[in-house]
Amino acid sequence: MCWGGFRVPGIDECLLHAMRLPGVRGAALVDWTSGLALGTVGDAAGDDHETAAAETAELARMVAEHPTFAPLGTAGGPETDHGKNPPVEDLVVTTRTCYHVLRFVETSFDSSVLLHLWLDRTDGNLALARLRMRDLTERLVLE
Amino acid sequence: MLLRLASERATGALLRDRGTLYLVEGQVVHAESPVAPGIDVMLSATGRLRPDGWTQAIREAGADGAVGRYLVDSGLVSGGELEICHLGALFDAAFFALAPSSGPTRFRYGAAHWIGPVRPVAAEAVERETLRRRALLDRLWAHPETDTAPVVPSPRSARPRTAAPRQRAVLDLADGVRTPADIARALGRPAFHTLIDVRRLAAAGLVETPRPAAAAAPTPPSDVARLMAMSADPDVALLRRLRDALEATL
Numbered sequence: 510m511c512w513g514g515f516r517v518p519g520i521d522e523c524l525l526h527a528m529r530l531p532g533v534r535g536a537a538l539v540d541w542t543s544g545l546a547l548g549t550v551g552d553a554a555g556d557d558h559e560t561a562a563a564e565t566a567e568l569a570r571m572v573a574e575h576p577t578f579a580p581l582g583t584a585g586g587p588e589t590d591h592g593k594n595p596p597v598e599d600l601v602v603t604t605r606t607c608y609h610v611l612r613f614v615e616t617s618f619d620s621s622v623l624l625h626l627w628l629d630r631t632d633g634n635l636a637l638a639r640l641r642m643r644d645l646t647e648r649l650v651l652e
Numbered sequence: 653m654l655l656r657l658a659s660e661r662a663t664g665a666l667l668r669d670r671g672t673l674y675l676v677e678g679q680v681v682h683a684e685s686p687v688a689p690g691i692d693v694m695l696s697a698t699g700r701l702r703p704d705g706w707t708q709a710i711r712e713a714g715a716d717g718a719v720g721r722y723l724v725d726s727g728l729v730s731g732g733e734l735e736i737c738h739l740g741a742l743f744d745a746a747f748f749a750l751a752p753s754s755g756p757t758r759f760r761y762g763a764a765h766w767i768g769p770v771r772p773v774a775a776e777a778v779e780r781e782t783l784r785r786r787a788l789l790d791r792l793w794a795h796p797e798t799d800t801a802p803v804v805p806s807p808r809s810a811r812p813r814t815a816a817p818r819q820r821a822v823l824d825l826a827d828g829v830r831t832p833a834d835i836a837r838a839l840g841r842p843a844f845h846t847l848i849d850v851r852r853l854a855a856a857g858l859v860e861t862p863r864p865a866a867a868a869a870p871t872p873p874s875d876v877a878r879l880m881a882m883s884a885d886p887d888v889a890l891l892r893r894l895r896d897a898l899e900a901t902l
Contacts, residue, residue, distance in 0.1 A: 510724075510731050510734075510735065510769075510770065510771060512718075512721050512769070517724055517731035518730075518731050518732065519731040519732050519734070519735045519771070520732060520735045520736070520771070523732060538736075540740065542818075542842075542845045542848060542849075543743070543785065543788075543842070543844060543845060543848070544784075544788065545739075545743055545781060547735070547736060547739050548735075559780070559784070563784070563788075573816070573818075574816030574817070574818070574819070575816070579816075579817070614736075616733055616736060616737075617698065617700040617733065618694055618695050618697070618698050618700040618733070618737060618840060619694065619697060619698055619839060619840045619841050620736060620737070620740065621818070621845070622736055648732075649730070649732035649733075649736075650730055650732050650733050650736075651730055652730050652731065652732065
């Protein structure tokens, strides 16, 4: 966001910070209910960012909504929460050449948003990426 | 019409019977629809923004068309939250505003919205997303009547075990009176997201539209044909519906 020449940290800043991690090919902020890409940067995994967002959303929804991964009545997912903040923090998909890390974003209002990072497996650092994504998603809604 | 306005870099409001799109130099900067909860409803529903905070923002910055900026500058919401919420509201309202309709379409040059600039979106992207959303709904459950009619939990459903937490919030408010738009407003969620949840719940056999009182004259053959055509891979919910339709013919 840019108002009168003054930049306010928002989606683009979050994604550009994510792109500074080693081995990152692309990043996107995705609404996992609708499958909409709210913002994208870098290359898209697969055909294009829109398709990638829709497919990422589908995967995230399966994890966020199935009791095996997101049990009810546990810490971080009380029944009264109505799934506002999914108990799942992130999920990692490992392919032969890449990592995909999907981190759920907790917002103070009702939303279903995640940060998707696509990393090269040789150059990327999965542990660092997960830590940094936690930090970035927290800052996205606080700053 | 939207794409033509975009190509001529128009600024103003595109008014349709189910909503309004606001353009600045051909880009979509905001959208509103009576069906879709506004950004104020979404930010207030969970207590993120108190109603007096919202009133103050409108009073201070509404006339300048800079309410979004005021909310961030005064620390009421973060820049990221405003963008996430605003984009959610924009695409949600645009989905309804751009729905096929026979009503009139007008463009009021120069009209601006009080929210002010947040994160403009290309008109092509809004149009493309609207079409994608329509296709997504039809893929989930090809019965648009669940979008506008009040729904009730299916009497046979074992809801606590089968509905995901976010869908259960919808199910808890499905009382046969509230429409999906009413449920969305109560939860402070985009209306389209509630349509998705309702269609998923309907496909799983967890909700149904109340049968009209005049259901004494059913037309089962077309119902059966529709159900058969709906899916090449019938599941239990589908078979239950099929059975109900067949029983109704006896």
